[in-house]
Amino acid sequence: MLFSYQPPEILSATMALTMGGRVTIFGRHFGPIGNESVSAIEVESWQSPSRWITCEDPNVTQTNVALECDMPPGEGGNLNLRMTVGGQVAGPVAVYSYQRPQITLISPSRVSPGTFLTVLGHNFGTSAELIEIDLHNRDGRRLFTLPRDNLTLATPHRQIILPAPMYAGLQLALNVRLPYQALPNTLSSIHNPAWEVFYDYTAPVITSVSRPPTAGGQVTVTGKGFGPQEDDMQLEDDDMRLFRSVLLGFRECSNINVTVNDTELVCDIGAGSGAGYDAFLQVAEQESGFLFGAFSYEAPIILSVEPSLAEGGETLTVMGHNFGDDPRKLSVLLGDEPCMGVVLTCHHMELTCLVPDGVKGTHVGVLVEAHGLRNNVSDSPTFTFATRGCTYKDASNYDPEATRDDGTCVVRGCMHPDAENFDPLANEADGSCRRRPIVVEITFGLSYDDYLLKPDLYNDLVVEDLSSNLGLLDKDRLPVRDVRPGTTLFVLEFLDNETAVGKRNYELVGQLLGIVANNTWSNSAELGPIMRVDVKDGDGGAIRGKAAEPRVSMGSIVGIAVGVALLVFWALCWRFVLRWCARKCCAGSEDQEEVLHGIVQKNQLYKNSSNRVGDLRPVRAAAALPSKTPFGGNQIVPQNAPDD
Incomplete structure (x- = not known):
C-alpha cells in the first residue's frame, strides 16, 4: 500500500x-x-x-x-x-495583491487650473500607461476622471507629475488607480478619506464687469478662478456642480454660466441705473472679495431730439436708451440751460421736458444725466433755441441770431418779371432792374446804294446823331445790329444801364419818339431826314418823320374843288326832285301837304347835320412817356390819343 x-x-x-x-x-x-x-x-x-x-x-x-x-x-x-x-x-x-497606491504629498498645495502638480507616494507602478487618476471632493465622492494626456510617471513607483485639472474649490483629493484597465484587479489609493492628502485652488478674482443697459440684461464678468464650463464637466451627479454666486451692487445675478474656462462667465442682471457699484463672486466655498466700483450700468444714449428747433415753453421729446426708470434721478441740459419738468414717458427709452424761455443758442449739445451717468454729447443730436427774426442771409435786415423766420425779411432787388436781373425773392424794389435790349428800326432818307459805299461811316453817323439828340454820352449803348434797304433802314439795340439814372433804355426810346413826333430831330446832312421810327420791343409804336408826310399836288386841289361843287349841286337837285315827286305822286290827295311837309322837314334835318363831308382831322401819334413802376424802375406806357 x-x-x-x-x-x-x-x-x-x-x-x-x-x-x-x-x-x-x-x-x-x-x-x-x-x-x-x-x-x-x-x-x-x-x-x-x-x-x-x-x-x-x-x-x-x-x-x-x-x-x-x-x-x-x-x-x-x-x-x-x-x-x-x-x-x-x-x-x-x-x-x-500588490500593495495599493499611496499618496503622501501633493505639491504645491494651492494651485490654479493648469498648474503642474507633483504627486509623491508609493506603488505607482512602472508605466504611466497603466495609471488613471480621479478627482474627489473632501467627502471622498468622485467628481470626474482627469485626462491622461499630460500625466507623467517621473519616478517609477514613487512620483507622478500632472497638470491640475480645470476646477475650483478647497480640499480636493486625487485617487490613483492601477492598473485602471482591469477593473477586478484595479487598486485605488483612496480607501479611507481620513487618510487622504488634499490640495486647494486659488480663490476667484474679478478683474472687470461689462455694463448692461438700464433695462437690465446680460453682463460679462472676467477674472480667474471661475472653474470649468459646465458642459465640459463629466460629473458623476448633477448635485456635485460647483456653486457660484455673483452680486453686483445690491442685485444678485441669475443664470450664471461659465463661457470661458476659469476666466469668464455671464449672468443676467435686473433693471437699474447708476455707476460705481461693488462686484462680488463666490465659487464653491471660496469668495473673491469685493471689487469696489467695478460695476456700472450703461450711460444714456440719445438717438433723437424732437423738435430740434423750439421756442421757450415748447415740449421737447428726447428718445434713446438707458434713461432708467426713475425720473427723480434724471436731468436734461440744453447747452448750459436746464430743460424743466422732466417726465419719463417710457422707461429707459423716452422722456419729455419744457424748453426754457429767453435763451438763445444754435446747435447746442443735449445732455441727459441718469443717476450720475451722462451721454456723450459729441455723438448726440443737437438742439437750437428758436429766436424769431429774419433768417434770409441776403436780406437787408438779416438777423444772424434768428433761427425761426418771422416774415419780416426785406430783400431789395429787381421786382420786374421782364427784367434780365429779375429777383423772385425781392420784396422791395431798388431800381436796379436791367431791361432787355429794345430793338428800334430807324429809316433815313439816305440811299441804300450810297450807304453801301461807306457803311462804317454811316453807322458811326447814326450812332453819333442818336447820342447827340438824346444827350447820351455812352455811345456803346446804341449798337447797330443790321442795315436793310428801304430807303436805308438801320436796326439798332438800345441797351439798358441800371446805373444811368434817368437814361434807361426805355427812357431813351421814349425820348426818341418824342423828338420825332415833335419834329425836333437834328441830324447830319449825309443821312438825310428821318422817314420812320419803329420800336420792335417794348411799348413803343411807329412814328413818321415830317419829311415822310405826303405832299398836296395841284391836281389834288382841282380834284377836291370839283368834288365839292358836285356835292353841293347834288344836294340842291335832290331837294327839287323830292318836291316834284311829292306833287306828282300825291296829286289831288288830302295827304299831299302833309307828305310834302315831312319831306321838307327831313331834308332840313339833313342840311343842319354836323356831319360834314371831308371834315378829316389828322390823328396825332401816341406819345410814349416814362412812368414809374412798382418794381423800382421806369417803363414806357403809351398814352392813348385824346378823343377830340
Whole structure:
C-alpha cells in the first residue's frame, strides 16, 4: 500500500510593493522548514490568464504553515496564486495583491487650473500607461476622471507629475488607480478619506464687469478662478456642480454660466441705473472679495431730439436708451440751460421736458444725466433755441441770431418779371432792374446804294446823331445790329444801364419818339431826314418823320374843288326832285301837304347835320412817356390819343 502526504493548501499571502519584494504565503501542508520540498510558486498576470509570474527563492519559514519568496515588480490585486509542494499543486487561489497606491504629498498645495502638480507616494507602478487618476471632493465622492494626456510617471513607483485639472474649490483629493484597465484587479489609493492628502485652488478674482443697459440684461464678468464650463464637466451627479454666486451692487445675478474656462462667465442682471457699484463672486466655498466700483450700468444714449428747433415753453421729446426708470434721478441740459419738468414717458427709452424761455443758442449739445451717468454729447443730436427774426442771409435786415423766420425779411432787388436781373425773392424794389435790349428800326432818307459805299461811316453817323439828340454820352449803348434797304433802314439795340439814372433804355426810346413826333430831330446832312421810327420791343409804336408826310399836288386841289361843287349841286337837285315827286305822286290827295311837309322837314334835318363831308382831322401819334413802376424802375406806357 502506497503512502501520500496531504496536498498543500493556500490560505492567504502578504502584499509586496509594486517594485517587488519578499512576501509570505500562509496555508497548510507546506512541509518542513527549508526549500527542498517547494518546487514552484507562481502568480497569474492580470494582463493574460496564460501568463504566470514566478516568485523566486521559495523557502518554508514555518513548518507546514508559512513560506516566503521574492515577488518580482508588478501591480494589481486579487491575483491567482498557485504553488507546487512535493509534486502536489495547490491553487490557483485569488489571494494575492500588490500593495495599493499611496499618496503622501501633493505639491504645491494651492494651485490654479493648469498648474503642474507633483504627486509623491508609493506603488505607482512602472508605466504611466497603466495609471488613471480621479478627482474627489473632501467627502471622498468622485467628481470626474482627469485626462491622461499630460500625466507623467517621473519616478517609477514613487512620483507622478500632472497638470491640475480645470476646477475650483478647497480640499480636493486625487485617487490613483492601477492598473485602471482591469477593473477586478484595479487598486485605488483612496480607501479611507481620513487618510487622504488634499490640495486647494486659488480663490476667484474679478478683474472687470461689462455694463448692461438700464433695462437690465446680460453682463460679462472676467477674472480667474471661475472653474470649468459646465458642459465640459463629466460629473458623476448633477448635485456635485460647483456653486457660484455673483452680486453686483445690491442685485444678485441669475443664470450664471461659465463661457470661458476659469476666466469668464455671464449672468443676467435686473433693471437699474447708476455707476460705481461693488462686484462680488463666490465659487464653491471660496469668495473673491469685493471689487469696489467695478460695476456700472450703461450711460444714456440719445438717438433723437424732437423738435430740434423750439421756442421757450415748447415740449421737447428726447428718445434713446438707458434713461432708467426713475425720473427723480434724471436731468436734461440744453447747452448750459436746464430743460424743466422732466417726465419719463417710457422707461429707459423716452422722456419729455419744457424748453426754457429767453435763451438763445444754435446747435447746442443735449445732455441727459441718469443717476450720475451722462451721454456723450459729441455723438448726440443737437438742439437750437428758436429766436424769431429774419433768417434770409441776403436780406437787408438779416438777423444772424434768428433761427425761426418771422416774415419780416426785406430783400431789395429787381421786382420786374421782364427784367434780365429779375429777383423772385425781392420784396422791395431798388431800381436796379436791367431791361432787355429794345430793338428800334430807324429809316433815313439816305440811299441804300450810297450807304453801301461807306457803311462804317454811316453807322458811326447814326450812332453819333442818336447820342447827340438824346444827350447820351455812352455811345456803346446804341449798337447797330443790321442795315436793310428801304430807303436805308438801320436796326439798332438800345441797351439798358441800371446805373444811368434817368437814361434807361426805355427812357431813351421814349425820348426818341418824342423828338420825332415833335419834329425836333437834328441830324447830319449825309443821312438825310428821318422817314420812320419803329420800336420792335417794348411799348413803343411807329412814328413818321415830317419829311415822310405826303405832299398836296395841284391836281389834288382841282380834284377836291370839283368834288365839292358836285356835292353841293347834288344836294340842291335832290331837294327839287323830292318836291316834284311829292306833287306828282300825291296829286289831288288830302295827304299831299302833309307828305310834302315831312319831306321838307327831313331834308332840313339833313342840311343842319354836323356831319360834314371831308371834315378829316389828322390823328396825332401816341406819345410814349416814362412812368414809374412798382418794381423800382421806369417803363414806357403809351398814352392813348385824346378823343377830340
